[in-house]
Amino acid sequence: MTRIKICGLTREADVEAAVAAGADAIGFVFYARSPRAVTPGRARSLARLLPPFVTPVGLFVNATDAELQAGIEALPNMLVQFHGDETPADCDRTKRPYLRAARMAPGVDLLDFAAQFPNAQALLLDAHVDGYGGGGKVFDWSLIPPSVSSRLVLSGGLNAVNVADGIARVRPWAVDVSSGVEVSKGIKSADLIHEFCRAVRLADSGADAELSR
Numbered sequence: 001m002t003r004i005k006i007c008g009l010t011r012e013a014d015v016e017a018a019v020a021a022g023a024d025a026i027g028f029v030f031y032a033r034s035p036r037a038v039t040p041g042r043a044r045s046l047a048r049l050l051p052p053f054v055t056p057v058g059l060f061v062n063a064t065d066a067e068l069q070a071g072i073e074a075l076p077n078m079l080v081q082f083h084g085d086e087t088p089a090d091c092d093r094t095k096r097p098y099l100r101a102a103r104m105a106p107g108v109d110l111l112d113f114a115a116q117f118p119n120a121q122a123l124l125l126d127a128h129v130d131g132y133g134g135g136g137k138v139f140d141w142s143l144i145p146p147s148v149s150s151r152l153v154l155s156g157g158l159n160a161v162n163v164a165d166g167i168a169r170v171r172p173w174a175v176d177v178s179s180g181v182e183v184s185k186g187i188k189s190a191d192l193i194h195e196f197c198r199a200v201r202l203a204d205s206g207a208d209a210e211l212s213r
């Protein structure tokens with residue numbers, strides 16, 4: 001079963017829509033330059049809407065220790081998503097479970113990158129865009145070496161139309177979407193969230209049918 005993360009939530013109604021649609025994880029952007037940024041206090045009040053077994057994820061880009069600490073204090077059970085230029089030592093220093101984003105572009109050696117981050121719970125693969133991420137851009141999935149052994153979270157320009165193809169080709173542990181379920185930056189559409197989650201479930205059931213043949 002492919003896990004689903006919906007990222008960049010700023011409104012109660014969007015959190016409720018993501019939970020109702022069956023999302024496994026909800027991302028809060030703690031990066032002040034993002035149009036989807038929330039403060040730790042705002043993230044804490046949005047995260048109160050999460051039921052058990054739906055994981056809050058805090059996204060950081062080159063954050064200071066104080067910024068990380070403020071996010072972790074607001075959401076003590078969060079998974080950290082490092083989406084900037086953080087080194088393995090930066091990531092390990094928080095002593096929290098984390099995802100490490102790899103910004104995919106021609107020439108990126110994902111095997112080498114994976115070897116640098118053995119403690120990451122998963123590598124989150126996003127397209128290389130200006131502004132670090134959330135650009136709604138699909139990268140060339142053939143850049144992913146089949147031999148990479150880390151768990152992968154496929155991200156970057158996913159939407160209800162292309163996510164099944166991504167699942168079939170990459171077989172990721174999880175998929176992550178932000179722009180593809182938005183009407184404008186930081187404002188999600190409940191309909192698009194439901195369509196995205198439905199497309200993931202359909203892709204999974206297609207894969208199951210294939211396996212049982």
Ligand SMILES: O=C(O)c1ccccc1N[C@@H]1O[C@H](COP(=O)(O)O)[C@@H](O)[C@H]1O
Nearest residue numbers: 007034132133134136156157177178179
């Ligand atoms: O959402 C942002 O504004 C953002 C800013 C800086 C780094 C990452 C960001 N978002 C993450 O980017 C990927 C891909 O998003 P999209 O679906 O292509 O819009 C996703 O993990 C977002 O969480």
